[in-house]
Every structure is written in C-alpha cells, then in structure tokens.
Amino acid sequence: MKSFSSLLGPALGALGAAAVLLSPGEARADGEHWVSPGLMLSVSFGDKTNFGLGLDARYAYVLRYQSVGVGAFAQASWLNFSSAGRFAAGLHGGGDLSRALFGLQGEVGWTYRTALGEEHPGGHGVHLGLGGIGMSIIDLVFRGTIPLPGEPSKPEFTIAAGAHFPPMYGMGSLIIEGRPLRVGGRYILPGVARKPRRGGARPVRLDDTTRLALASAWRDDARGECASIPSFLALSRDLAAAGAPRDLVQRALAAAADEARHTRACAAIAGDLASMSLVPELLPAPPPSGLDRTRELSRLCVESWEDGCLGEGAAAERAQRRATGAKEEGMGAALSMIAKDEAQHAELGWRIVQWCLSEGGQPVREALGEAVAASPEGPAREDLPEAEPRAWRAHGRLGRVDIEASWEKNLQMARTTADRMLSARG
Ligand SMILES: [Fe+2]
Ligand SMILES: [Fe+2]
Structure with a gap:
C-alpha cells in the first residue's frame, strides 16, 4: 500500500x-x-x-x-x-x-x-x-x-x-425575509460581524436553547434583510437602464432604504437576545445581466414575480402574523413596520411585472406564464429549531402551520392577479 x-x-x-x-x-x-x-x-x-x-x-x-x-x-x-x-x-x-x-x-x-x-x-x-x-x-x-x-x-x-435522500449537499434553502440577493442564479446571504457587549436587554426568562434559537432566527432575518439592500440597488439600476418610468426606479431605491431599516431592527433584536453587537455585512450589488432588452425585460418580470409578488408578498403576510403574536417589547412594532413595507415592496413587484409585460410583449408574457405555472406550492423548507413554543411566538416567530398558511394565502391571490394580467391583451 x-x-x-x-x-x-x-x-x-x-x-x-x-x-x-x-x-x-x-x-x-x-x-x-x-x-x-x-x-x-x-x-x-x-x-x-x-x-x-x-x-x-x-x-x-x-x-x-x-x-x-x-x-x-x-x-x-x-x-x-x-x-x-x-x-x-x-x-x-x-x-x-x-x-x-x-x-x-x-x-x-x-x-x-x-x-x-x-x-x-x-x-x-x-x-x-x-x-x-x-x-x-x-x-x-x-x-x-x-x-x-x-x-x-x-x-x-x-x-x-x-x-x-436527504440530498448530498444539504437542503439548501431558507425563508428569506425580504427580496433575496441573486448572484449567478444562487441566493446569497451576508455574514454578520459580532462583538460582545456589556449589559443590554438580555431577557432573563428564557432557557438557553430557546434564547439561542431566537437569537439565530432574528440574526438570519437581519442577514436576509441586509441582502435585500444590494438587491434593490441593482433592481433600481437595471430598471433605469431598461428605460422604466422614473417612479419605479425611485421606489426600488426607496425600498433599499426600507431594507436597511429592517436590517437594523432585526439585528438589534438579535443582538439583545444574544447580548452581542451584531452587524450584517453589506454586500456589493450584483453586476448587470448583460442581456438584450427583451430578455432583460423577461428577467426583470420573472424575478419580480418570484421575489416581489411571491417572496415579499408572503413575507408581508408572515410579518403581519408575527406582529400579532409578538408580546415582547419592541418586536410587535418592528414587525408591523416590516409587514407594511414588505406589502409595498410586493406591490412594487406587481408594478414592475405590469410594466415589463406592456413593454416586452409576447416573449415576456410567455416567460411570466411559465414562471407562474412553475411557482412553488409551498414555502422554502426551513428546519424550525427546538424552542419553547410560547416564548417562540411571543418573540415574534411563527410555527410551521402559519409559515405554510402565509405562503398559500399569498400564492392564491398572486396567481389570480397574474392570470388576470396574462389573459388581458396588452
Ligand atoms: Fe425587508
Ligand atoms: Fe422587502
């Protein structure tokens, strides 16, 4: 040998x-x-x-x-x-x-x-x-x-x-709170810089497992929100390059600012739970796609359907349910703010879909039709950690039933709207 x-x-x-x-x-x-x-x-x-x-x-x-x-x-x-x-x-x-x-x-x-x-x-x-x-x-x-x-x-x-089974390289997805950042067809999440800190609002009534699970769930929210900032900056740039109306370009920019607010709110809650200072890393915006205009309009349309109408629509629904259950100080208010913004981002997604359809004609219509038909029936798989269920909910988290119900409710409404847009002759 x-x-x-x-x-x-x-x-x-x-x-x-x-x-x-x-x-x-x-x-x-x-x-x-x-x-x-x-x-x-x-x-x-x-x-x-x-x-x-x-x-x-x-x-x-x-x-x-x-x-x-x-x-x-x-x-x-x-x-x-x-x-x-x-x-x-x-x-x-x-x-x-x-x-x-x-x-x-x-x-x-x-x-x-x-x-x-x-x-x-x-x-x-x-x-x-x-x-x-x-x-x-x-x-x-x-x-x-x-x-x-x-x-x-x-x-x-x-x-x-x-x-x-399970797959060789992991299950690979999580529920991203906010518009995801796509780089090379893959969703990217930033890392988080952490620093120990003294004092802070460390809750005393939580067992260690629950506290850790809550801190890491809110930290992942902060990462998802932070990834949405470059994602919206790129969207704003790509809309401008494709000749979109000024208000769509500006609303995408404003959404990036909303996501910065969401990032701060989620990182502050995660930091309080972990007794740490947590700062997610701001990633660069992905480069322009380099596609010709028709294909670019199809891409913008399909991504707005997937990330805006479906993703942020469901995120708005989840945040609303989370806000209702959240009893801990500050969490309900943060989640209500996120729910309102995410609903507006989903609405922006619809405006972009509509504009791409009216500009791009049949090829965009076909691309959207395929994307709508291929929409996932359920939310991304996410392993829920072990945590005390009452504390989990009181700290603004959802169980599996609510996560799935949020997706299904939004998907049903989104499909109806998309079908109406697709059947209207533009
Ligand atoms: Fe967000
Ligand atoms: Fe968003």
Missing part, C-alpha cells in the same frame, strides 16, 4: 482546490455537517462488463443555504449478483448550480474490486468520478478506476445512476 499513500497527497490537494473553487466568493454562510445515504445502480466496462447494485454513503460539510459542500464518501457494490464486490472510499465535493435543478459533484479516492473468477483478478486502484446531480437527489456519475502500480486488475470505466 506504499504506492497508494503516495497518491493520496496529490488527491487531497486536488480536492482542496475543488473546495476553494466551489465556495462562492461573496457568501459568508455558516456551515453544517450533513449525512446523506444513497443507493446506486452501475454498469462497468473494462476487463469484464459488470452490473452493480450498491450503497453510497456521504458525509459533507455544507454551506447552509448554499447547497455546496465537501466531505467523505464510502461505497459498496454487489457485482453481477455473484460473490464479487467493489468498494470505494474517498473525498467528494460539489453542489447545486441552478437552484436545485442541476448540480455537479466530483469524487477522488481509493477503490478495490474483488476477483471476478480466475481470469479476471481484482485489485486496488485510484477512484475518480465526475457527475451531475438532478433535482438535488438523483445523480449520474462517470467513474474511472486506475489500477495501482503492480496490481493485476485492469482499468475500468463505470456509469452509475443513484439517488440520495
């Missing part, structure tokens, strides 16, 4: 480089440990054609909300329904490229196949794999086995189809 250990160094180096390439420069997201078991079917070619039925277990350290990660894998396949088998272990890295529709992953490690009878000896080899991930859970991987020097086995090429 001396030759194997000499290969491990370069392999680890290559995977490290892949991990650096995979981490988005603008993101400062937290990571989490993630385990994902899976099944796979494979056909391999080389010395002999083999059919395999196997298990593929993954561990990954994934960036929360980003669906990218690196980690370790272990695979075992039963070959040709005989006593032969193939085993592999190593490192893998990858992630979703387009909002969970398509992703890529790579593997590097060690593999061993048992003999397939006397004429087909087994042996150790280097395992290399590259593949695509569909809808976060299915994958198609091309793998190569290069025998280690001195091994009697021959090189092999394998095509494997598999399924993993």
Whole structure:
C-alpha cells in the first residue's frame, strides 16, 4: 500500500482546490455537517462488463443555504449478483448550480474490486468520478478506476445512476425575509460581524436553547434583510437602464432604504437576545445581466414575480402574523413596520411585472406564464429549531402551520392577479 499513500497527497490537494473553487466568493454562510445515504445502480466496462447494485454513503460539510459542500464518501457494490464486490472510499465535493435543478459533484479516492473468477483478478486502484446531480437527489456519475502500480486488475470505466435522500449537499434553502440577493442564479446571504457587549436587554426568562434559537432566527432575518439592500440597488439600476418610468426606479431605491431599516431592527433584536453587537455585512450589488432588452425585460418580470409578488408578498403576510403574536417589547412594532413595507415592496413587484409585460410583449408574457405555472406550492423548507413554543411566538416567530398558511394565502391571490394580467391583451 506504499504506492497508494503516495497518491493520496496529490488527491487531497486536488480536492482542496475543488473546495476553494466551489465556495462562492461573496457568501459568508455558516456551515453544517450533513449525512446523506444513497443507493446506486452501475454498469462497468473494462476487463469484464459488470452490473452493480450498491450503497453510497456521504458525509459533507455544507454551506447552509448554499447547497455546496465537501466531505467523505464510502461505497459498496454487489457485482453481477455473484460473490464479487467493489468498494470505494474517498473525498467528494460539489453542489447545486441552478437552484436545485442541476448540480455537479466530483469524487477522488481509493477503490478495490474483488476477483471476478480466475481470469479476471481484482485489485486496488485510484477512484475518480465526475457527475451531475438532478433535482438535488438523483445523480449520474462517470467513474474511472486506475489500477495501482503492480496490481493485476485492469482499468475500468463505470456509469452509475443513484439517488440520495436527504440530498448530498444539504437542503439548501431558507425563508428569506425580504427580496433575496441573486448572484449567478444562487441566493446569497451576508455574514454578520459580532462583538460582545456589556449589559443590554438580555431577557432573563428564557432557557438557553430557546434564547439561542431566537437569537439565530432574528440574526438570519437581519442577514436576509441586509441582502435585500444590494438587491434593490441593482433592481433600481437595471430598471433605469431598461428605460422604466422614473417612479419605479425611485421606489426600488426607496425600498433599499426600507431594507436597511429592517436590517437594523432585526439585528438589534438579535443582538439583545444574544447580548452581542451584531452587524450584517453589506454586500456589493450584483453586476448587470448583460442581456438584450427583451430578455432583460423577461428577467426583470420573472424575478419580480418570484421575489416581489411571491417572496415579499408572503413575507408581508408572515410579518403581519408575527406582529400579532409578538408580546415582547419592541418586536410587535418592528414587525408591523416590516409587514407594511414588505406589502409595498410586493406591490412594487406587481408594478414592475405590469410594466415589463406592456413593454416586452409576447416573449415576456410567455416567460411570466411559465414562471407562474412553475411557482412553488409551498414555502422554502426551513428546519424550525427546538424552542419553547410560547416564548417562540411571543418573540415574534411563527410555527410551521402559519409559515405554510402565509405562503398559500399569498400564492392564491398572486396567481389570480397574474392570470388576470396574462389573459388581458396588452
Ligand atoms: Fe425587508
Ligand atoms: Fe422587502
């Protein structure tokens, strides 16, 4: 096994480089440990054609909300329904490229196949794999086995189809409070600078688990709100460049200022709960899309539907329900202010959709029709933390039922409005 250990160094180096390439420069997201078991079917070619039925277990350290990660894998396949088998272990890295529709992953490690009878000896080899991930859970991987020097086995090429649940690189989404910041088709959240502070309104009646859960939920709200600032600045710039009416451009700018207020309010509440000073990092606005005007109008229209009419519409509904339940000082007022602003941002979303339809004609109409048909039936998945339910609600948080009801109520109204706009001849 001396030759194997000499290969491990370069392999680890290559995977490290892949991990650096995979981490988005603008993101400062937290990571989490993630385990994902899976099944796979494979056909391999080389010395002999083999059919395999196997298990593929993954561990990954994934960036929360980003669906990218690196980690370790272990695979075992039963070959040709005989006593032969193939085993592999190593490192893998990858992630979703387009909002969970398509992703890529790579593997590097060690593999061993048992003999397939006397004429087909087994042996150790280097395992290399590259593949695509569909809808976060299915994958198609091309793998190569290069025998280690001195091994009697021959090189092999394998095509494997598999399924993993939960997904290999995390569930990837959260409910973002405010208009999300899209960079390269991915939602980005800023990091938060934190400083210990003395005193402050540290609540005394909360158990540590609940306090931590509340602080981190409000901190994530602040991150989402802060991400909306560059998002609205970019929207304002792109509307101006596309020749939108002045009031739409100005309302997008004003919305960026609203989001700055929301950021401050949420960060102050999170800071009080954590006895820290929390300041989310202001990220740069994404670059202009570079699309021609018709496509740009379609993009603005679809994004305003998704992020404004659906996203901010549901955020307004949630904030209203949160304000009703919030009993702690200052939280109800902050949430009422956010609810009012988010409703206006959703309304701005509708104004933009309408303007894009009237300017862009049929191609924009078709793009919006497709987006409306593909609207998610439920809100983004979010794991609710363990917390004392009464305190959770009194501190302006919602349970699953209210989160889903907010989405459904807004979706129904939004669909009706969109259908009316789409059926009106413009
Ligand atoms: Fe907001
Ligand atoms: Fe907003």
